[in-house]
Amino acid sequence: MSTLLAQGVTIRFGGLTAVDDATVQVPEGGFIGLIGPNGAGKTTIFNAISGFITPTRGRIMFADRDITSMGPSARARLGIGRTFQKLELFGRMSVFDNLMVAAESAESKLDIVSDILSLPRRHSEETRCARIAEDMMQTLGLDWARDRRAADLPVGHARILELGRALCTKPKLMLLDEPSSGLDSDETHEFGKLLKRVNEEMGVSILLVEHDMDLVMDVCKALYVLDFGRLIAQGTPKEIVKDPAVRAAYLGEEDDEAAPAPAER
Numbered sequence: 001m002s003t004l005l006a007q008g009v010t011i012r013f014g015g016l017t018a019v020d021d022a023t024v025q026v027p028e029g030g031f032i033g034l035i036g037p038n039g040a041g042k043t044t045i046f047n048a049i050s051g052f053i054t055p056t057r058g059r060i061m062f063a064d065r066d067i068t069s070m071g072p073s074a075r076a077r078l079g080i081g082r083t084f085q086k087l088e089l090f091g092r093m094s095v096f097d098n099l100m101v102a103a104e105s106a107e108s109k110l111d112i113v114s115d116i117l118s119l120p121r122r123h124s125e126e127t128r129c130a131r132i133a134e135d136m137m138q139t140l141g142l143d144w145a146r147d148r149r150a151a152d153l154p155v156g157h158a159r160i161l162e163l164g165r166a167l168c169t170k171p172k173l174m175l176l177d178e179p180s181s182g183l184d185s186d187e188t189h190e191f192g193k194l195l196k197r198v199n200e201e202m203g204v205s206i207l208l209v210e211h212d213m214d215l216v217m218d219v220c221k222a223l224y225v226l227d228f229g230r231l232i233a234q235g236t237p238k239e240i241v242k243d244p245a246v247r248a249a250y251l252g253e254e255d256d257e258a259a260p261a262p263a264e265r
Contacts, residue, residue, distance in 0.1 A: 002061070003028045003173050003205040004049065009058035011044055011229075018044040020229045021058070024207070026173060031199045031206045033216045033237075036226035037249065042209045045226070046177060049207070050082050051075045063172065081171030083162050085178035091151030095142055095161055098150050099133035102168035136164045140194070156187040160194065167198065173205045174198070180212045188212055192219045217241070225249070 004026040011019040019041040026032045034042050047053040049060060051072040059068045067075055076082075090098050104125070137143040140160050145153060150161060159179060166174060176195070180188040192215050198204050199219075210216050216223065217237045225233040225240060227249040233240055240246055 002026065003030065003063060004207065005061040006045065006049055007059050007061065009045060009048055009055045009060070011041075011048055011053060012056045018229050019048070019055075019226075022224075022226065022229070022231050023058075024049075024224050024231075026205050026207050029199070029203060029205055031195075031208070031219060031221045033208045033210060033220035033223040034226065035210065035213075035216060035223055035240075039228075040226040041229040042226055043177065044229075046175060046207075046209055050080070050175060076169060076171075079170070079172035080175065081166035081169050081173070082175040083166050083177060083179055085181050087155075087158055087162055089150040089158060089162060089165070091149065093150060094147050095137065095145045095150060095153070096133055096147065098161060099136050099164055099168050100129055102165040103129035103132040103136075106169040132168055136168055140164045155182040156184075156191070159183060159187075159191060163194070163198070167202070167204070171204060173207065176206060176208045176210070178210060179208070180210060180215050185214075188215050189218075191215075195219050 002025050004024070006022065006024045009019055009022050009024075010017065022041070022045055024032070024034065024045065034045070036042055044053065048055050051067070051070055051074070055068065059066055061067070062075070062078060062080060065078070067078065070078075090101065093101070137146060140163070142157065142160060142164065145157060150158065153161060159182070163179070179195070180191060183191060195206065195208075196219055199206050208216070208220060220237055222236055223234065223240045224231055225243075225246050232245045232249060233243045235243070
C-alpha cells in the first residue's frame with residue numbers, strides 16, 4: 001500500500017515547465033529521497049505534494065484518497081507533516097511551548113465558544129497536549145532545554161525541535177526539506193540516526209529532499225532523481241550512484257571513470 005502517490009505531475013508557470021510528468025511514490029513505512037541539481041524541480045514538486053501549488057496536470061493521492069485540490073491545512077489534518085529549509089519556530093517561545101502549540105493544533109476539535117469559556121473538555125485537551133509535548137522532548141532528547149527560548153538553541157537542536165513540532169501533529173507522512181541545512185557533519189550524522197528512529201520506531205513514512213549525499217545514502221531506502229523537471233532515474237541508493245545519467249546530471253561527471261561517487265554507508 002502506498003502512503004503517497006504523486007502521479008504524472010506536471011507543473012507549469014506561464015511558459016516554463018518546472019516539473020514534467022513526474023511520478024513519485026512513497027510506500028507505507030518507506031524512507032524515500034528526492035534528489036537532483038539546483039533548479040531540478042525538487043522544491044516545486046514538494047510544494048505540490050504539500051498543497052502550496054496545484055499541479056497543471058496529474059494527481060496527488062494520499063492513503064488512497066485524491067488530495068490534488070486540497071490546501072495545506074486540509075492535508076495536514078489528514079496526516080501530512082512538513083519541515084522547511086528555513087527554520088519555522090516561535091523564537092520567543094520555549095521549547096515546551098513550541099511543542100505544545102503543535103500538539104494543540106492537531107488535537108483541537110473545539111469551537112471558539114468552548115475555547116473562550118474554558119469548558120472542562122478544554123482542560124482535558126490541554127493536559128493531553130502537555131503530555132504529548134513532554135513525551136516528545138524526552139524522545140528527542142530536548143528535555144534539558146524545556147524552558148529555553150527556541151531562538152537561543154544551537155542550530156542542531158533547533159532542527160530537532162522543528163522535527164518534534166511536526167511529529168506532535170501525529171503525521172503518517174513527513175516531508176523533510178533540506179533538514180541538514182546549517183548542520184556540520186557530526187550534527188548531520190546524529191540527525192540522520194534520529195530520522196531513522198522516526199521512520200523505523202514511530203512508523204512514519206518519509207519523503208526527503210536533501211543536498212547532503214552522505215545523509216541521503218545513509219538513511220534512504222530508495223531514491224528518485226530529478227533533472228530539469230524530469231525524472232531521470234529511480235532505484236536504491238547503490239543503484240543510483242552507479243547510474244550514468246545520474247553521474248552526468250547530478251554529480252557533474254562525463255563518464256563512469258570520473259570522480260568517485262558519494263560514499264555508501
